[in-house]
Each structure stands twice: as C-alpha cells, then as structure tokens.
Amino acid sequence: MKIELTAQQKQWQAEFRAFVQEVIVPQAEHNDRNEYTPPELIKRIARAGYLGAIIPQEYGGLGLDMITFGLLNEELGRGCSSIRSLLTVHSMVAHTILKWGSKQQKDIWLPRLATGETIGAFGLSEPNVGSDAKSVETSVTYTGDACILQGRKKWITYGQIADLFLIFARQETKVSAFLLERDTPGFSTEAIKGIYGTRASMLAELHLDGCTIPKGQLIGGKGFGLVVATAALDIGRYSVAWGCVGIAQACLEAVLRYTSEREQFGVLLREHQLIQQMVTDMLTNVKAARLLCAQAGYLKDSGDPGTIMETWIAKYFASTSAVKIANDAVQIHGANGCSADYPVQRYLRDAKIMEIIEGSNQIQQITIAQYGYQNQQIPVAVQ
Amino acid sequence: MLTTKNKLRTFLGRFFQNLTIADDQDFFAQGLVNSLFAMQLVVFVEKEFGITVSDEDLDIDNFRTINAITSLIERKVASPTL
Numbered sequence: 061m062k063i064e065l066t067a068q069q070k071q072w073q074a075e076f077r078a079f080v081q082e083v084i085v086p087q088a089e090h091n092d093r094n095e096y097t098p099p100e101l102i103k104r105i106a107r108a109g110y111l112g113a114i115i116p117q118e119y120g121g122l123g124l125d126m127i128t129f130g131l132l133n134e135e136l137g138r139g140c141s142s143i144r145s146l147l148t149v150h151s152m153v154a155h156t157i158l159k160w161g162s163k164q165q166k167d168i169w170l171p172r173l174a175t176g177e178t179i180g181a182f183g184l185s186e187p188n189v190g191s192d193a194k195s196v197e198t199s200v201t202y203t204g205d206a207c208i209l210q211g212r213k214k215w216i217t218y219g220q221i222a223d224l225f226l227i228f229a230r231q232e233t234k235v236s237a238f239l240l241e242r243d244t245p246g247f248s249t250e251a252i253k254g255i256y257g258t259r260a261s262m263l264a265e266l267h268l269d270g271c272t273i274p275k276g277q278l279i280g281g282k283g284f285g286l287v288v289a290t291a292a293l294d295i296g297r298y299s300v301a302w303g304c305v306g307i308a309q310a311c312l313e314a315v316l317r318y319t320s321e322r323e324q325f326g327v328l329l330r331e332h333q334l335i336q337q338m339v340t341d342m343l344t345n346v347k348a349a350r351l352l353c354a355q356a357g358y359l360k361d362s363g364d365p366g367t368i369m370e371t372w373i374a375k376y377f378a379s380t381s382a383v384k385i386a387n388d389a390v391q392i393h394g395a396n397g398c399s400a401d402y403p404v405q406r407y408l409r410d411a412k413i414m415e416i417i418e419g420s421n422q423i424q425q426i427t428i429a430q431y432g433y434q435n436q437q438i439p440v441a442v443q
Numbered sequence: 444m445l446t447t448k449n450k451l452r453t454f455l456g457r458f459f460q461n462l463t464i465a466d467d468q469d470f471f472a473q474g475l476v477n478s479l480f481a482m483q484l485v486v487f488v489e490k491e492f493g494i495t496v497s498d499e500d501l502d503i504d505n506f507r508t509i510n511a512i513t514s515l516i517e518r519k520v521a522s523p524t525l
C-alpha cells in the first residue's frame with residue numbers, strides 16, 4: 061500500500077493551486093456578494109481546460125484520472141465553492157453523456173463540453189421534490205419520434221447560464237433522463253436570488269412548458285433515469301466531497317494566518333491552548349477527509365463498485381467536517397469573522413450548503429447505515 | 444456458467460441477507476431494490492466480468508433476474524463490441 065500522489069498528480073496540484081490563487085481567490089468575495097459569476101471568469105477556466113477535466117482527450121478534454129479530478133475540486137473549493145459547483149454540475153452532465161450517451165450524443169456534446177462552448181447543468185430537484193427523486197413531477201409524454209416535457213425544476217446550479225440541461229421526467233412510474241437545450245421552445249429560466257451559500261452559483265428555476273424534443277435526446281434508456289441520476293450523483297458527490305476538503309483547507313489556512321498575527325492578553329492567539337485545540341481538530345479532520353476522498357477516487361480509477369459507498373462516506377465526513385471547521389474558523393476570527401472583510405463567513409455559509417446537496421446528511425446517514433449492515437460481519441452473540 | 448451465477452449470487456447476497464434469490468426470480472418487480480442498488484450492480488458486472496454496460500444495454504429485462512444478467516454477460520463477453 062502506498063498513499064502518495066504521483067509526480068504528475070503533484071504537478072497538476074501545483075498548477076491548480078496557482079490558478080486558483082491568481083484567478084479565483086481575488087474575485088471570490090466580490091462574486092459572492094453580487095451573486096454572479098462573470099462570463100470572462102468561466103472562459104478563463106474553460107481556457108485552462110478544467111471544464112473538460114474528466115472528458116477523454118479524444119473528445120478534446122484533459123482526460124484526468126479521478127484523483128487528479130479530485131485535486132482540482134479541492135483547489136477550486138478552496139478558492140470559491142460556487143466555481144467548484146460549476147465544475148460539479150458540468151462534469152455530471154459530461155460524465156452522463158460519456159457513460160450512457162449514444163455515439164451521436166457523444167460526438168456532438170463532449171467536444172463542446174470539453175471546451176466550455178457548452179455549459180452543462182443538472183436538472184433533478186423540483187419545487188416539491190428533493191431527496192425523493194423517484195417522485196419527480198416533471199412529466200414526459202411520448203408521441204411518435206418526440207418527447208414532450210412539462211414541469212418545473214428548482215435550485216438548478218448555473219441554471220441561469222447553462223446551455224445543456226440533463227432533465228429527469230416521469231411517465232407513470234418510469235423516470236427517464238433527457239438532454240434539453242436552452243433554446244428549446246417552451247423552455248425558460250428564472251434566477252433565484254438571496255441564497256444563503258454558494259451565492260455566485262447562478263441558481264435558477266427552470267420552466268418546461270411543453271418542450272418538444274426528439275427521442276434521440278433521451279439518454280440511458282427509457283425508465284432508467286434513476287440509474288442515470290444515481291451515476292451522475294456519484295460524480296457530483298465525489299466532486300462536492302473534495303470541494304468540502306477545499307473549504308476546510310481554506311479555513312485552516314485562514315486560521316493559521318489570523319492566529320499568527322492577532323494578539324490578545326499580550327500574546328498571539330496561537331499561544332492560547334483553546335485555540336490550539338481547535339486548530340488540532342481542524343488539521344486532523346482536513347487530513348482525514350482528504351484521505352477518504354482519495355480512497356473513493358482510487359476505487360473509481362480501479363472501476364471498483366466499492367467506490368459508490370466510499371464516496372457517500374467521504375462526502376458525509378467531508379461535509380460535516382467542513383461545517384465544524386468553518387464554524388470554528390469564524391469563532392476564532394470573532395467579530396472579524398462575521399464581517400465581509402474576512403472570507404471565513406463565506407466558507408461557513410458555503411459549507412452548510414454541502415450538508416444539503418448531493419444527498420442531505422439525513423439521507424447519507426440512512427444509506428451509510430444500510431451499507432454497514434450489508435457489508436460488515438455481525439458477530440454472533442456469545443451465550 | 445456456474446461461476447458467473449455464483450459471483451452474482453454472492454453479490455446479491457449482500458443486499459438480500461435473509462432471502463435466497465432463485466435464478467429466475469425478478470427482484471426488481473418485487474420492489475426489493477432501488478436505483479443505488481442498480482448502479483452498484485452495473486458497476487459490479489462491469490468490473491467483475493470485464494464488460495462495458497452501455498446505453499443500449501439499459502433495458503430492465505437485462506437485469507431482472509440472475510439468469511437475465513448472466514445472458515447479458517455472455518452476450519457481451521462473446522461480442523465485446525456489442
């Protein structure tokens with residue numbers, strides 16, 4: 061067993077970190093306050109190739125392994141969770157087309173997603189449906205060679221600007237997945253403002269009023285929409301988990317800096333033992349979360365089905381740790397931490413979102429416990 | 444292909460701990476499974492038997508029973524380009 065990044069992975073990591081420091085961090089606060097991601101920023105990220113991170117090189121992507129993709133998510137998450145969420149939803153669409161798309165769908169969309177010419181978004185949640193995905197109310201009617209979509213989607217990350225939506229719709233009990241283009245007649249979006257965290261992620265409600273699309277835009281087989289969603293959410297969860305490591309790392313770095321500069325009672329904050337206790341817990345949990353994410357990534361690269369539940373565990377631990385760590389980071393910063401002058405308040409708001417998206421904590425707890433009963437040897441009671 | 448079926452039974456046994464699944468038993472129709480199980484099954488089949496489950500294989504009839512999954516694997520192994 062060897063737990064170490066390869067030389068190439070380290071090189072990528074250094075590149076990602078430099079990019080985030082130079083391009084993302086300087087405008088993260090501004091974009092958060094304005095609830096907006098400038099198009100120039102997305103173009104800059106696209107030019108770096110990051111939107112094609114998991115798309116194979118034959119389609120114009122970077123073709124990164126999953127560990128390196130994780131490192132990209134950590135670094136983006138360290139700088140700005142909204143931008144990390146762009147990579148998340150865009151990669152979920154790309155992964156879905158790569159895994160379940162027809163040859164035609166792959167040839168059309170993957171090169172465009174790789175360059176960022178097309179931005180992808182994931183359309184599962186609805187005004188009345190969150191965790192209970194099988195109950196989506198958006199309907200599909202099949203008529204000849206066409207599918208007619210009718211309904212509403214809500215909380216769609218980058219829904220305000222995305223060009224291609226992965227939409228889930230139901231006919232009776234069968235949920236199916238569809239690729240829907242923004243310019244489809246009957247399709248419109250409405251911006252959602254005033255969100256608590258990941259404020260620059262340009263959330264939207266999607267309105268599908270009789271959107272008629274060719275049957276060729278069905279993806280993954282009729283009635284297999286929930287499997288398609290589950291596979292996409294696996295990538296999404298993996299991306300979010302690493303993004304949480306990034307938030308936690310950003311908190312840790314902010315705390316190390318702040319406590320090394322600020323004095324109270326005549327000594328630096330870092331000299332106070334109660335501060336040291338919090339720093340120790342932060343450091344330990346960041347490292348533990350990162351290792352869980354790396355384990356899930358390693359299993360993904362190996363094609364091991366164990367990756368699915370290891371990703372659930374990594375996301376659960378990383379998101380709950382990120383909230384605790386961000387909470388302590390604000391506490392250590394005191395009133396400064398609650399102000400717009402320091403980023404820790406943003407980290408805390410962003411971290412809270414991570415406990416809700418891609419499987420709420422409560423869904424995670426139920427699922428992980430079931431996994432425990434399925435996979436652990438239950439000892440026989442000794443009489 | 445006794446080995447294939449045995450491997451499938453072992454995998455399924457983790458999910459249906461107190462049930463014996465017959466080779467022709469439709470575990471989807473009986474509401475025993477969810478999409479998370481289905482995805483794990485797909486990834487397991489791909490890894491264990493070295494095949495790729497793609498768009499055209501996503502027919503529920505390919506996954507309903509141990510016999511159906513075995514047939515899918517046999518077809519894919521015999522013609523890897525399918």
